[in-house]
Amino acid sequence: MGGCDSCQDELNALCRHAGFTPRITSHSDDMVVVQSLVAAGAGVATLPGLALQAHRRPDIHATELTGLHRQIYAATFGDPPDPTAVTAVLATLTGAITPAN
Structure with missing residues (x-):
């Protein structure tokens, strides 16, 4: 299942890296819908951990x-x-980044 263009590009890159091309038959940006399609046996999906x-x-x-x-x-x-609050949030997010290997 594919989502937005950016998410679908990421999915295609992941699959290419694993040595195959996905057959995408459904598209949804709604993470609840995606999980429901998976639960119904309609396929597999990649989802962000936050979702x-x-x-x-x-x-x-x-x-x-x-x-x-x-x-x-x-x-x-x-x-x-x-504003100070925005600067603090951005600093916290930046500090939480794990560098890519």
């Missing part, structure tokens, strides 16, 4: 894929300098 923390169906099995690179962007409003 599973927010809502996880008990009837699906999830396996963490380790060693993968992912880009995360922070969007802020307006021109710098950012």
Whole structure:
């Protein structure tokens, strides 16, 4: 199952790295819908860990894929300098980054 263009590009890259091309028959950006399709036996999917923390169906099995690179962007409003709270959140997020190998 594929999601947005960026998610689908990431899925294709993961599968290419594993040596195959996925056959994508369904598309949804809704993580609950994706899990429901998986639970119904309609396929497999890759999901962000945060999506599973927010809502996880008990009837699906999830396996963490380790060693993968992912880009995360922070969007802020307006021109710098950012308000103190925004600067603090960005610093915390930046500090939580694990460098890619």
